[in-house]
Amino acid sequence: xxxxxxxxxxxxxxxxxIGISLFMILPFVWMLSTSFKLQADVFGYPPALIPKSPTLxxxxxxxxxxxMIRVLANTLFVSIAATLxxxxxxxxxxxxxxxxxxxxxxxxxxFLLATMxxxxxxxxxxxxxxxxxxxxxxxFWPLIIPGAANAFGIFFFRQYISSxxxxxxxxxxxxxxxxxxIFWRIILPIISPGMTSLGLLFFMGAWNxxxxxxxxxxxxxxxxxxxxxxxxxxxxxxxYWGEQMAMSxxxxxxxxxxxxxFQRQFVEGITAGAVKG
Amino acid sequence: xxxxxxxxxxxxxxxxxxxxMLKARWGYTFISPFYILFTIFALYPLGLSIYLAFTxxxxxxxxxxxxxxxxxxxxxxxxxxxxxxxxxxxFFMYVPLMIFLALVLAVVLNSGxxxxxxxxxxxxxxxxxxNMVAAGFAFRILLxxxxxxxxxxxxxxxxxxxxxLENIWWARVSVGLLVLWAWLGYNMVIMLxxxxxxxxxxxxxxxxxxxxxxxxxxxxxxxxMRPVILFCxxxxxxxxxxxxxxxxxxxxGGPANxxxxxxxxxxxxxxxxxxxxxxxAEAYTFFILIFVVAIFQFRMNREES
Numbered sequence: 001x002x003x004x005x006x007x008x009x010x011x012x013x014x015x016x017x018i019g020i021s022l023f024m025i026l027p028f029v030w031m032l033s034t035s036f037k038l039q040a041d042v043f044g045y046p047p048a049l050i051p052k053s054p055t056l057x058x059x060x061x062x063x064x065x066x067x068m069i070r071v072l073a074n075t076l077f078v079s080i081a082a083t084l085x086x087x088x089x090x091x092x093x094x095x096x097x098x099x100x101x102x103x104x105x106x107x108x109x110x111f112l113l114a115t116m117x118x119x120x121x122x123x124x125x126x127x128x129x130x131x132x133x134x135x136x137x138x139x140f141w142p143l144i145i146p147g148a149a150n151a152f153g154i155f156f157f158r159q160y161i162s163s164x165x166x167x168x169x170x171x172x173x174x175x176x177x178x179x180x181x182i183f184w185r186i187i188l189p190i191i192s193p194g195m196t197s198l199g200l201l202f203f204m205g206a207w208n209x210x211x212x213x214x215x216x217x218x219x220x221x222x223x224x225x226x227x228x229x230x231x232x233x234x235x236x237x238x239x240y241w242g243e244q245m246a247m248s249x250x251x252x253x254x255x256x257x258x259x260x261x262f263q264r265q266f267v268e269g270i271t272a273g274a275v276k277g
Numbered sequence: 278x279x280x281x282x283x284x285x286x287x288x289x290x291x292x293x294x295x296x297x298m299l300k301a302r303w304g305y306t307f308i309s310p311f312y313i314l315f316t317i318f319a320l321y322p323l324g325l326s327i328y329l330a331f332t333x334x335x336x337x338x339x340x341x342x343x344x345x346x347x348x349x350x351x352x353x354x355x356x357x358x359x360x361x362x363x364x365x366x367x368f369f370m371y372v373p374l375m376i377f378l379a380l381v382l383a384v385v386l387n388s389g390x391x392x393x394x395x396x397x398x399x400x401x402x403x404x405x406x407x408n409m410v411a412a413g414f415a416f417r418i419l420l421x422x423x424x425x426x427x428x429x430x431x432x433x434x435x436x437x438x439x440x441x442l443e444n445i446w447w448a449r450v451s452v453g454l455l456v457l458w459a460w461l462g463y464n465m466v467i468m469l470x471x472x473x474x475x476x477x478x479x480x481x482x483x484x485x486x487x488x489x490x491x492x493x494x495x496x497x498x499x500x501x502m503r504p505v506i507l508f509c510x511x512x513x514x515x516x517x518x519x520x521x522x523x524x525x526x527x528x529x530g531g532p533a534n535x536x537x538x539x540x541x542x543x544x545x546x547x548x549x550x551x552x553x554x555x556x557x558a559e560a561y562t563f564f565i566l567i568f569v570v571a572i573f574q575f576r577m578n579r580e581e582s
Contacts (some may be wrong), residue, residue, distance in 0.1 A: 013385055020382070021400040024458065027415040028403070030426065034418060042418065047426040049538045086349035100304025103297050108308065115315060117321070119567060121540045125547045126322035128331060129336075134577045147315035179303040186287060210522040211540075215548070226410040230526065240416060250413030254408040263399060266406075270463065271470035 035059070036247040042241040058246035066228060066243065067220065068250065074140075075224040075251075079206040082144045086202050087195055089148040091225070094157025095183050099169065109158075116151045120211075128215055138218045153198055156272055160194040161187060182264065197269035200262055204255060225251045278315045294505035300411035330557035336547075357559050359534055360542035361566070364518040365448070369537070370453030375461055376506060382461075384498060398469075402462030409459065413526025416455045417442065420527075444581045445535035450527045452536050455523050460516070464509050471505030472498075511571055518567060539563045 029049070031051055034042055035058055046053065097109055102265045131142045164187065172182045189196070210226040223231070229251060232244040236264040259266060280498075293376035298305070333343040351357065382401065386394050404412065417427050428438045441451045475498065483493045499506070520538045524530055530537040543563065547556035 013391065014352050017382075017385070017391065017397050020378070020461075021397055024404055024462070026426075026526050027412060027419065028407075030419055031411065031415045034415075042423060043424040045424045047404070047424055047429055069569060078571050082355070089310045090312070093308045097303045100301055102301030102304040103294055105304070106534070108312075117568070117571070118319065119515060119519060119564060121543050122326065122500055122564045123322055124320065124559065125553055125556045126326035126538075127318065129329070129553070130322055131327060144328065146314065146318035149311050149318060151311070151567065154311060156306075164433060179307075183307070204406055208406075211544075212409065226522070229410045229414070230477065241414075242300075245411075245418075248408075248415065251408055251411055252406075256403070259403065260399070261405045263402075267402075267466050267470075272323030 013094045031245045031248050031252075034241060035249050037242050039240070039242055055242075058240075058242040059250075060249070061240075061243050062247050066232070066247065067223075068223060068228075068247070071225055071228040072250070073222055074222060075207060078140050078143050079203050080222060081140070082147050082206040083199050083202040085148045086150050086153060086198050089156045090153025090190065091161075091191060091195065092149050092183065093154035094159075095187055097154065097158040098161035098164075099166070112154060124147060124211075124215070136217060137217075138222055140222070143206065143212050143224075144163045147206070148203070150202075153202075156198055156269075157191065157194065159272070160191050164190055170238070182268050193265070193268075196262065197265040197272070200258065200266055201269045203258075207220065207251075225254055289573055321464065329553050330561055332554045335551045336553050336555045343554060347554045348562075350555055351558055351562050353557065354555075356534060356537065356545075357542050357562075358538070360537045360539045361518075361563070363536055364520075364538050367447055367452055367456070367520065367538070368514060368517040370449050371457040372510065372517065375457045375464060375513070376509055377463035378457075378511065379461055379468050380499070380502065380506070381494075382465045383472055384494060386465075386474045387469055398462075398466070401465055404459045404461075405463045409455075410526050411481065411521035412455060412459060412527040413523055416451070416527055421425075421453055441508075443532060445532055448532055448536050450525055452520065452527060454519065455527055456516070459523070460513070464513075467509060468505060473503050475501045503578065507574065509524060511574055514574065515567065516572060518563070 019274055033051060036056070038053060038055055038057070097105070125140070127146070131137060134141070136142050155254070168186060169182055172186050177185065208226065209224070210230070213224045214230075215225060220231070222230050225247070229244055229247045232240040232247065234240060247256045248274045280412050286327060313462050329340075330347055331343060331345070332340040333346065334340040371576065385391060385396060420428075421437055422428060422440050422443060425441070427441065431439065439447055441447050479501070480493045480497050483497055484490070488496065518538055519540045521540050521544070524541060528536045530541055539559070543556050543559050548558060
């Protein structure tokens with residue numbers, strides 16, 4: 001009797017888990033499948049998991065006609081630059097808040113936390129106007145520089161650096177290291193696991209960003225990958241579905257690999273703020 | 278010893294504010310980039326948009342002071358209010374279900390009784406790393422009314438074809454479905470981390486006292502997880518109003534503007550209609566309303582607990 005109940009509960013649990021997992025994986029599978037389909041077969045009936053006449057045409061098209069290499073290079077450049085700039089300034093700020101006492105510190109930190117509630121919708125228009133004044137439209141700067149003022153990052157690193165013992169820093173001072181030298185040579189190596197966690201989130205955010213590039217990048221040779229995928233909706237209802245899904249697959253491969261390798265760090269990054277904060 | 282005495286003398290003298298600040302110059306130096314960047318790229322724009330909200334400006338040419346004209350337009354701004362109500366509707370389409378599923382999944386996976394814990398967690402979390410342009414278009418293919426996979430699968434269990442993207446209510450359900458897909462894993466991971474902070478003995482003790490796992494879930498886990506649940510609800514609230522790529526790729530905001538969000542509306546006012554003044558007024562109205570809602574959620578939570 002007990003055994004029967006246990007089997008029933010287990011069956012229910014695993015059907016729920018497997019059902020949800022299938023729903024999660026389905027769009028990826030379908031993306032992959034569609035990327036090997038001919039345009040005529042994308043909406044063929046019945047919908048087929050295995051393409052009727054599998055083709056590499058879509059992948060050849062995006063690399064030959066849609067400037068895929070350039071798009072990937074742009075996206076990679078913006079993502080890496082944004083990640084490094086943000087990591088540097090947030091770690092530095094976190095160090096300042098964690099290891100120094102100064103008048104106004106509490107108020108400055110409260111202000112920093114308060115800035116997190118400003119929604120992006122309010123910033124969109126005036127920031128665009130500002131960037132235009134700087135002559136930064138159609139450049140990568142708007143996607144790299146403003147993100148360096150990241151309050152969450154400073155909050156994250158402050159927690160992290162607080163746990164480093166002061167004696168270690170004093171030892172560095174006795175050895176004659178400058179305050180910045182201590183940051184560069186002692187703090188940074190110690191917080192590198194944290195930098196990995198947060199860096200992954202910064203990188204992912206930049207790689208997947210759509211609204212920013214949509215506002216700032218005008219000429220096709222500057223496009224990042226999300227803009228390029230979106231550009232394959234043709235006019236007059238003609239969308240290059242196969243090509244679009246091929247490009248989507250390409251856009252996902254780097255992040256999926258990074259995620260599978262660094263899953264633990266990813267999870268640490270997103271839970272750090274939520275649970276402690 | 279001698280050093281100690283020296284320190285105490287210094288402390289009793291109470292160094293002037295200026296001295297303290299000079300002594301702490303490195304602290305200021307290290308935190309200053311944030312405040313400098315924030316002033317340029319956030320404070321200045323915030324101020325600028327207050328100013329813009331009181332002007333008539335097409336983005337080029339001279340700004341014309343317009344007084345309260347833009348704010349007087351807001352009550353009659355049908356698309357803006359529709360976008361606000363869409364945000365609320367889309368919120369209810371997925372957030373309660375998503376939070377519930379995330380918590381149930383977290384409890385199940387945390388129980389230690391599930392084989393393949395890592396495997397399931399990885400699969401459920403994977404959509405989080407996906408860009409929403411790719412995901413939106415993939416869902417559009419899956420949700421196609423005549424030849425889409427979803428309708429075919431539903432057809433097998435006897436459900437007639439659903440106009441996922443053609444009907445205003447189903448389009449909102451579709452957007453909710455996409456967002457649920459994208460964010461369930463994220464919320465589950467947050468809940469999993471929250472569960473680590475709950476002592477395991479509590480639920481075990483309850484079970485020893487004869488509570489069923491379902492009773493233990495509602496009587497012990499849910500109340501203790503309240504702060505984490507609140508965090509998920511507030512971030513999802515802000516998220517629902519700020520959907521952009523999800524909607525433009527999946528439904529294009531339609532049909533009949535049923536899925537445009539405030540962010541899409543403000544974007545359109547500024548960059549399609551070139552009405553920067555009205556866009557700024559809309560943005561501030563939105564900011565104030567969402568702020569009130571967040572505080573309300575926070576208060577309600579505090580009163581209940």
